[in-house]
Amino acid sequence: MSSPKTIRWGILATGGIAVTFTKDLLVDPTTRGVKHIKHTVVAAASSSSKSRAESFLKDVGAPSEAKAYGSYEELVKDPNIDIIYIATPHSHHYQNAMLCLEAGKNVLCEKAFTVNAAQARALADRAKEKGLFLMEAVWTRYFPLSVYVREQITSGRIGPVARVFADNSMATNPEEAWKDGKHRMVNPELAGGALLDLGIYSLTWVFQTLYHTQPESARKPPKVLAALKNYGATQDADETTTVVLSFPRSEELGGDAHAIATTSIRIATTPGGNTDAPGIRIQGPKGEIQVFPPAFRPTKTKIIGKDGSVEEKEWPQPGPGEGSGWYNGFGGGKNAEGEGHGMFWEADEAASALVEGRKEGKYEGLEESIVIMEVMDEVRRQGGLTYPEKIETTKYPTQL
Template sequence: MSSPKTIRWGILATGGIAQTFTKDLLVDPTTRGVTNVKHTVVAAASSSSKTRAEQFLKDTGSPSDAKAYGSYDELVKDANIDIIYIATPHSHHYQNAMLCLEAGKNVLCEKAFTVNAAQTRALAAKAKEKDLFLMEAVWTRYFPLSIYVRDLITSGRIGPVARVFADNSMASNPEETWSDGKNRMVNPDLAGGALLDLGIYSLTWVFQTLYHTQPVDTRQPPKVLAALKSYGQTGSADEATTILLTFPRPAEAGGDAHAIATTSLRIATAPGGKDDVPGIRIQGPKGEIQVFPPAFRPTRTRLVLKDGTVEDKQWPLPGPGKGSGWYNGFGGSLQSEGEGQGMFWEADEAATALVEGKKEGKYEGLAESILIMEVMDEARKQGGLVYPDKIETTEYPVQL
């Protein structure tokens, strides 16, 4: 057996999601059965100061010789980096990713990929021009749970999918929680609102079950009908968005299929955080697949068939394990001791692609990322939601 290939990562930005990703990244891959690749962090950059990058490297347990930079320009010039993970707000993804690609760096970029489809198309074109790997970090697609759900669909156990309900909502009190309006969830200058930050997961479940599972040569983009509720304080962010999608399909494949993707800042997928009702329901003539919240990090599924069969499955997340003294989490909450967040699987996919010479992700290629951005563009258009020109533009470079 050949030894695993070590992929050298640079981390662009040092906020909460970057810390969660990096801690997961450095977990021994053999704890999740991965033996072809390993990961290391060789550099991190903060746009505010080198000191902050140094502290980030210490906090995440990165190697002691990892370099700290006080600017993204310095990071992309580091010759020891194989791939850069971008963890800035999605309002900044286009400018940051273009910086990396122009410097000849492979990129794994947080979701939502960009603010609009034109930006994603421009990044994809640049990656192709430079012969570089580029992938949207939709981590949920790479969970074994998600692979199982897609396999259930393609096996035909519920028949051709006819309808999907998918929700990702967070039950916040935005006027109190983000009273100054500057938080990325409500700030128009950071492309705030429910759709791009939360709704991307609702659309992820719709697309990975009702589009990605169709044959590549016959699947078609959906028709989109959307309703958007503006957030009162800013008026330039959405508080809630509902999208009805019709996926054209030949009669022999079940005919047209419907999906409803919903998201809200103010109401919960499952009230009280009990997560006892399915946030995703994938329905066919023979039964349905239920996925329980949170949509972004689910750990429980249920298959309910027309013949009375019920199959419940738990999907615990691997990691260093109990007794390790290691913890990871996000947004102020930690998972159980030794349990990873689940971001390592997308890192494994990116690393494997680099080793194999592939230029995009296995479970969501660039064309599908672009299509999902187009759906969000259309939802915003129908709801009248426009962000400032400086973050909608495809011009580069633009100072944000």
């Protein structure tokens, strides 16, 4: 058996999501049954200082020889990097990803991919021109749980999906939690609001069950009807958004299908962090698949058949395991000892693509990322939500 191929990562930005991703990345892949690839971190960059990047590398347990850079421009010039993970706010994704692509680097870019579809198209075009790998880091799509749900749908277990309800919301008091208005969740300068940060997961569940499960040649973008409530304190950021989608589909595939995707920063999918009610319901004539919150990191599914039969499954995240003394988490939360967060699955997919010579992700290609960005563009158009021109533009480079 051939030895695993090691993929060398560069980490662009050093905030909370970068810490979670990189700690997961450095977990031995054999703990999750992956044997054909390994990951290492060779460099990280902070836009604020080299010392910040040094602290980051130490915090995540990167190899001692990993290099720290005080600018993204220095990072992309490092010849030892195979792929760069971009962990900046969505407002900066286009400029950062284009910087990487222009330097000839493969890219895994955090969600939401960009601020708008025009930017996503421009990145996809540039990656294709340069023969580079480019993927939106919608980590949830790569969970074994998500693979299982899609397999149940394509096997016909619940019949053609007729309707999907998907919510990803969190109850905060934004006026208190982010009172200065500068936090990325409410700041228009950072493309703030529920839609791009949280609603992307609601749309992810809609698309991976109603769009991605159709034959590629049959997929058609949905019609969109949206209602958007602005966050009063900063205005140009949404606090609650509701999207009704109608997916055109041939009669042979079940006819048109509907979905409702919702998101909010003021009310929760389930209050108090309870996970006893499904946040996602995927319905067909033969039954229903339920996915329990949080939508971005679910660990439980339930399938209810037309005959009343119930199949429940738990999907714990693997990792180094109990007794390892290793912990990961996000946003102040901490998972159980030795339990990964689940970001390694998307890293495995990106690494596998590089080994196989693929230029896109297997479970969400660039075309689908662009269609989802088009939906979010239309939601914002109907809701009258625009962001500053400097973060909406496709002009590169633009100083942010």
